[in-house]
Amino acid sequence: MTTPLNTLRALLLAGLISTSALSVVQAAQFITVRxxxxSIASMSLRDPTRITLQGGKIVDVVGDVYDQTRNPNGRITVMTDAExxxxxxxxxxxxxxxxxxxxxxLKTDLGTYSLLLKPLDMPADAIVMQSRGKAQPPGAARAASSYSQEPARGQTPEFTSSSYVRSIKGWMLAMASNRAPEAVDVRRVDKRIAxxxxxxxxLDDSWVGKAMVGDRFTLTNVSDRTLILDxxxxxxxxxxAVTVFKHQVEPGTSTPVWVLRTRSEQD
Structure with a gap:
């Protein structure tokens, strides 16, 4: 299926970032970075989204940046304000x-950070990065990983806790990078859902953990009109949490749809 690093009605589920804990349609998105x-954030389809580092400056940007001569197929435009x-x-x-x-x-005077930016049809706002030092080393990360912070199976999640928000972000980032932790069983499904x-x-595959499941779907528009998804x-x-990678799907084209849900007895 399409990778991110490339209007559905009541279904049995849903996959990347529209959870109450992660929704970012306010005046500013405050993102903790290390x-x-x-980290994950959203950018507006309509207008430029400002990205700033609290207490620091962005000095360089690396990625699939559009350039009329060097990279005419780039997926994002970047305007810099050096001052x-x-x-x-x-x-x-x-x-x-x-x-x-x-x-x-993003290379800054406080460190180097990666941002997965998801396009959304929303008013432009600001992404404010708040630096929290360095990423954890692999051993420590496993001990306190976002997956290990899942609630126990059958336990009601606490949506307001920062660890639970990190857990959801961890799932989405892992699926985006296509790298599953040892505790997660990736099951190829390839099943069409009515x-x-x-x-x-x-349903392309399911990432099954002890308390949560990430389902990755592909939605294809087989009609003769453009579909608008939400x-x-x-x-x-x-x-x-739910993520639709393309909210406007032209006839004959597809979009990934990711759904993160609590694990059920059927899983």
Missing amino acids: DGDS SGEIFVQPVLVGGAGYQAVTLT LWSEVTFT EREFYRNGVL
Whole structure:
């Protein structure tokens, strides 16, 4: 299925970042970042989104940045303000693929951070990065990983806890990088789910953990009209987070849809 590092109605589930804990449609998105680690944020389709580092400056940007000469197929435009140390980003509409999630590596005077930016049809706001030192070494990360912070199976999650938010972010980042931790069983499914007549909806695989499951779907528009999708249309009881990578799906094109949900007895 399409990778991110490239209107559905009540379903049985739902996959990347529209959870109550992670929704970011406020005036500003405050993102905790660590040197050498990755974080997730949203950028507006309509207008440039400002990215700033609290107490520091962004000095360089690495990624699939559009350049008319050197990279005409780049997926994101970046405008820099050297004086303030801020950047302004906006996704580029890629022919046949629509708007896609993009990972940028930001070099700053406080460290180097990776941001997975997901395009959303929302008003432009600011992404404020708050540095919290360096990423944990592999051993420590396993001991306190976002997966280990899952609630015990059958336990009600606490959506307001920072550890639970990190757990959800950890799941999404792992699926985005296509690297599953040892505690997660990735099951290839390749099963078509009945949805609407206008689409085919295929469950590609399921990432099964002790308390949560990440389902990765591919939605294909088989109609002759453009479909407009919204994460909220995938929610039901038990769904923790949803991500639709392309909200505008042209006829004959597809988009990944990811659903993170609590694990059930059927899993």
